[in-house]
Amino acid sequence: MNRSFDVAVVGAGIVGLASAYAAARRGQRVVVIDRASETLGATVRNFGHLCIGAQTGLAREYADASRPLWLRLARDARFWLRESGTLVVARHDDELALLEAAAADGGIDLLSAAELEARVSVRGALAVGGAWIRPDLQTDPRSAAAAIRAHLESLGVEFRTRTSVGAVRTGRVETTRGPVDAAHVVVAVNHDLDQLLPDLAESVGVVRCGLDMLRVRADAASLSAPLLTGWSLLRYGRFAGLDEAVVVRERLHAERPDLAALDLNQMYTQLPDGSVIVGDTHYKGVGIAPFQPETAAALLLEEFETLFGARPRVVERWQGVYASGPDEFLVAEPEPGVMVLAATTGIGMTTGLGLAETVLAPRFGAVAELAPTPIPEGSPR
Numbered sequence: 001m002n003r004s005f006d007v008a009v010v011g012a013g014i015v016g017l018a019s020a021y022a023a024a025r026r027g028q029r030v031v032v033i034d035r036a037s038e039t040l041g042a043t044v045r046n047f048g049h050l051c052i053g054a055q056t057g058l059a060r061e062y063a064d065a066s067r068p069l070w071l072r073l074a075r076d077a078r079f080w081l082r083e084s085g086t087l088v089v090a091r092h093d094d095e096l097a098l099l100e101a102a103a104a105d106g107g108i109d110l111l112s113a114a115e116l117e118a119r120v121s122v123r124g125a126l127a128v129g130g131a132w133i134r135p136d137l138q139t140d141p142r143s144a145a146a147a148i149r150a151h152l153e154s155l156g157v158e159f160r161t162r163t164s165v166g167a168v169r170t171g172r173v174e175t176t177r178g179p180v181d182a183a184h185v186v187v188a189v190n191h192d193l194d195q196l197l198p199d200l201a202e203s204v205g206v207v208r209c210g211l212d213m214l215r216v217r218a219d220a221a222s223l224s225a226p227l228l229t230g231w232s233l234l235r236y237g238r239f240a241g242l243d244e245a246v247v248v249r250e251r252l253h254a255e256r257p258d259l260a261a262l263d264l265n266q267m268y269t270q271l272p273d274g275s276v277i278v279g280d281t282h283y284k285g286v287g288i289a290p291f292q293p294e295t296a297a298a299l300l301l302e303e304f305e306t307l308f309g310a311r312p313r314v315v316e317r318w319q320g321v322y323a324s325g326p327d328e329f330l331v332a333e334p335e336p337g338v339m340v341l342a343a344t345t346g347i348g349m350t351t352g353l354g355l356a357e358t359v360l361a362p363r364f365g366a367v368a369e370l371a372p373t374p375i376p377e378g379s380p381r
């Protein structure tokens, strides 16, 4: 087994895959090491919502840098992705006022209630209007991650799975299958940073955030794009920082303290098979209990029924976890040549490709574009 590479990436989630993609396109010999048998972390547990137009500041820069990479990867690695934009349903005048204020900066089109209802099957009487966030994309995270891995393998990237990393230092990664030498080490382990580099995680205040998610089927639920609600607007920088958000937050929290206690982001994405991903709740801490309270799921399902007027049937339930910190990203070099990359809020699918490209490109030099070898029949599409 080869023990020596230019770049060793720890973690096969979207940030690790993005790092490997940035390196391989620049002619580097890359190995990706993951303790799991396949990508099973936050990268396959999310909505597949690439929420570009709702970001601000550095997150927007990384999101904008991600967009062309997602489009290109979807084409080259052949997985489902749609240039859907994002729909937002406003159910109160204060939510509409917040959307209007955000739309003033461009990239967001305001919709009448009738225009919104033509694109998503929400109960007519509930909406006072809405918006369409134009730059956003949607993918199916499960098939995307598998297809990106297959594409990277076609570019010569080696994957070592079921292999745990116990320590990283300049030029070397210690794994449960022996050491790997590499000039560059990229650590992309999400919340598990608190195990691999606990002192770093503690010093920057990275903890864990746990989320409850459901996938449901419901007759007549039809979404031409991911759907956000007023609760979502309170979470994304483009909206949450505006004065108009204060009124929305105060009203929603006063009206529904039970939902506020869940730290709700009421949102939905529909997959190509018609099922709908429903979420989500948030709970933060140094450790996250794996026990999902049924009251949270019951509230998520009730809210679904109220919004769509259709009773959902649960297909799957799962818990997701991501790193949570005081800033939206962690970029650190604890030892020379050891780069730590993480999205430290729930926007890593949106920003991860751009984060890795932006931070790592200067280290790996000019792009030496590689022609992918053909993907054999039967590979993920």
Ligand SMILES: Cc1cc2nc3c(=O)[nH]c(=O)nc-3n(C[C@H](O)[C@H](O)[C@H](O)COP(=O)(O)OP(=O)(O)OC[C@H]3O[C@@H](n4cnc5c(N)ncnc54)[C@H](O)[C@@H]3O)c2cc1C
Pocket: 010, 011, 012, 013, 014, 015, 016, 017, 033, 034, 035, 036, 038, 039, 040, 041, 042, 043, 044, 045, 046, 047, 048, 049, 050, 051, 163, 164, 165, 166, 188, 189, 190, 191, 192, 196, 211, 212, 213, 280, 319, 320, 321, 322, 342, 343, 345, 346, 347, 348, 349, 350, 351, 352
């Ligand atoms: C429920 C949920 C919904 C979300 N929705 C969205 C969304 O719609 N849009 C969006 O932009 N973002 C969303 N996010 C956030 C996004 O999914 C994450 O930010 C992103 O996937 C993080 O990617 P990652 O590569 O850092 O982590 P992960 O995908 O978790 O990958 C980390 C990998 O590191 C491996 N690893 C850890 N420690 C070791 C070790 N010591 N040795 C070897 N391997 C190791 C793990 O096995 C894992 O495969 C959501 C997250 C969750 C949980």
